[in-house]
Amino acid sequence: MSLPSADKLQSFVLKTLDSQGSVANSNDLTFTLENGQTVTFTEGETQALLKGVLDSLASREMITYEIHTTFDHALLPEGSQIAAKGSHEALVWAALPMKGQGEPMGIPELKKVVGDETTKVGQGKAFKNKWITKEGSGFVKAVESIQDTTRAELEEVAKTGTHSSGEKLLAELRKRKLIVQRKHIHYSIAKGPEFALEVKKLETDLTTDMLNSGAWKNMSYKKYNFNAAGAPPEGGALHPLLKVREEFRSIFFDMGFTEMPTNKFVESAFWNFDAMFVPQQHPAREMQDTFYLKGELGFNVAITPISDMCVPPSSEPQVSQPPPQEYFERVKKVHEVGGYGSIGYRAPFSEEESKKLLLRTHTTAVSADMLYRIANQEGGFKPVKMFSIDRVFRNETPDATHLAEFHQVEGVIADYDITLGHLIAILEVFMKKAGLGNNLRFKPAYNPYTEPSAEVFSYHEGLGKWIEVGNSGMFRTEFVQVAGIPEGVRVLGFGLSLERPFLLRYAMNDIRQLVGHKSDINFIRNAPAVRMDRA
Numbered sequence: 001m002s003l004p005s006a007d008k009l010q011s012f013v014l015k016t017l018d019s020q021g022s023v024a025n026s027n028d029l030t031f032t033l034e035n036g037q038t039v040t041f042t043e044g045e046t047q048a049l050l051k052g053v054l055d056s057l058a059s060r061e062m063i064t065y066e067i068h069t070t071f072d073h074a075l076l077p078e079g080s081q082i083a084a085k086g087s088h089e090a091l092v093w094a095a096l097p098m099k100g101q102g103e104p105m106g107i108p109e110l111k112k113v114v115g116d117e118t119t120k121v122g123q124g125k126a127f128k129n130k131w132i133t134k135e136g137s138g139f140v141k142a143v144e145s146i147q148d149t150t151r152a153e154l155e156e157v158a159k160t161g162t163h164s165s166g167e168k169l170l171a172e173l174r175k176r177k178l179i180v181q182r183k184h185i186h187y188s189i190a191k192g193p194e195f196a197l198e199v200k201k202l203e204t205d206l207t208t209d210m211l212n213s214g215a216w217k218n219m220s221y222k223k224y225n226f227n228a229a230g231a232p233p234e235g236g237a238l239h240p241l242l243k244v245r246e247e248f249r250s251i252f253f254d255m256g257f258t259e260m261p262t263n264k265f266v267e268s269a270f271w272n273f274d275a276m277f278v279p280q281q282h283p284a285r286e287m288q289d290t291f292y293l294k295g296e297l298g299f300n301v302a303i304t305p306i307s308d309m310c311v312p313p314s315s316e317p318q319v320s321q322p323p324p325q326e327y328f329e330r331v332k333k334v335h336e337v338g339g340y341g342s343i344g345y346r347a348p349f350s351e352e353e354s355k356k357l358l359l360r361t362h363t364t365a366v367s368a369d370m371l372y373r374i375a376n377q378e379g380g381f382k383p384v385k386m387f388s389i390d391r392v393f394r395n396e397t398p399d400a401t402h403l404a405e406f407h408q409v410e411g412v413i414a415d416y417d418i419t420l421g422h423l424i425a426i427l428e429v430f431m432k433k434a435g436l437g438n439n440l441r442f443k444p445a446y447n448p449y450t451e452p453s454a455e456v457f458s459y460h461e462g463l464g465k466w467i468e469v470g471n472s473g474m475f476r477t478e479f480v481q482v483a484g485i486p487e488g489v490r491v492l493g494f495g496l497s498l499e500r501p502f503l504l505r506y507a508m509n510d511i512r513q514l515v516g517h518k519s520d521i522n523f524i525r526n527a528p529a530v531r532m533d534r535a
């Protein structure tokens with residue numbers, strides 16, 4: 001179908017208003033094309049075209065218009081069939097002989113005459129209406145005549161778009177999928193204060209020339225459209241994962257935590273494992289779990305200030321820089337023979353193993369470094385609450401719930417005489433503020449560097465089940481006291497992943513949608529920060 005041009009339609013609307021004063025119902029408008037075809041504006045494409053023209057004229061105050069919504073009903077295929085031929089029950093009745101006047105008809109025969117569907121639906125209803133009755137093994141008419149009300153009702157709906165007996169009947173016919181409700185829109189149009197037959201050109205810019213010549217006084221200006229959507233900014237966007245990270249950071253700041261510097265991905269095995277009393281034989285240290293860097297091994301001999309520890313000396317380091325000698329010796333000793341209330345692992349401790357460079361497998365490597373610094377800082381140890389949220393790396397095959405790199409949300413609290421109760425309370429506050437659940441459970445677990453240790457579960461209201469959200473515990477004396485944390489100070493820690501709560505919040509089920517080839521760049525750009533507790 002061809003459409004009138006917007007310009008032509010515009011002058012048609014203006015001319016119609018000029019001659020009629022107003023248009024009560026835009027459905028009455030009929031536009032005649034040059035080829036003689038007529039176009040109406042009652043729905044779809046032509047109605048959208050008319051609305052565009054009306055909007056444009058209304059923005060110039062040449063017209064005003066109102067939108068009206070009406071509803072009517074139309075027959076669905078089954079409804080049309082009933083209106084045309086009769087209801088299933090009426091068809092069944094009509095097919096049967098009158099009682100005592102012929103052979104009763106059995107179901108198989110009835111199916112042949114009126115069809116399977118009509119037999120199935122109509123037989124029961126006709127029976128219920130007492131239109132038919134059983135005789136022997138078949139059916140016969142029980143009454144001389146019937147009134148097919150369904151058919152009559154549908155005929156009325158088809159003709160008038162509604163039914164005189166009202167909404168209750170219409171609702172029932174809708175429920176029986178015989179009719180549907182349709183929504184219609186039309187406009188009423190009137191002249192506006194700037195009404196004219198010609199559309200004036202409106203200026204969009206005030207120029208120096210117009211000001212100098214005074215022409216501006218006689219010109220008409222286009223109104224600002226404050227409802228127009230702005231052009232989408234072309235710049236970069238924060239990854240939604242980082243939006244959640246920002247939110248978690250501010251929660252930690254609110255709770256009085258300071259942020260740990262996690263801006264280095266490469267650590268030595270010493271900081272990632274040894275310092276934390278992870279045995280050198282621990283399976284997590286195997287190549288299949290940890291990414292090691294290539295290169296020849298051996299500590300760089302230069303003594304580095306603590307603040308530069310682990311920062312590789314060149315862009316392609318072969319070796320890690322050594323930790324302070326006497327600290328290294330203490331760590332070696334606690335592994336081999338124990339101390340600080342421990343019997344150690346009683347296994348040889350390899351310096352080679354300790355020097356290996358790797359991609360950190362947890363941000364706890366940074367916590368270990370920080371605890372050492374705090375224990376040995378000028379003025380001695382002071383209580384701290386620290387957190388970090390950053391990337392860690394594990395040699396995992398990516399699947400729906402695993403990536404080879406993910407973010408850890410870590411908290412560390414060191415103070416005199418604190419207990420597991422403090423850990424639980426702090427986690428409860430954090431989780432609540434983060435919208436990760438008001439209901440936590442702690443399950444005893446094992447970590448080489450914490451004792452006791454507890455896995456953290458949160459009840460997710462939206463999903464209606466318990467979800468493991470992290471790991472926590474009290475750092476062992478073999479770790480913290482060796483680092484120089486005074487006796488009497490306890491160090492609590494917890495680690496959560498950032499991705500898991502993220503997936504729950506955004507109701508996503510594949511972690512690979514976040515990064516890599518399965519991610520949708522439009523989602524990444526446009527996803528708002530959402531809260532999980534909306535579920």
Ligand SMILES: N[C@@H](Cc1ccccc1)C(=O)O
Pocket residue numbers: 361362363364410447450471472473492493494495496
């Ligand atoms: N580093 C632990 C998390 C953790 C941090 C602090 C204490 C206990 C556990 C992990 O990778 O899962």
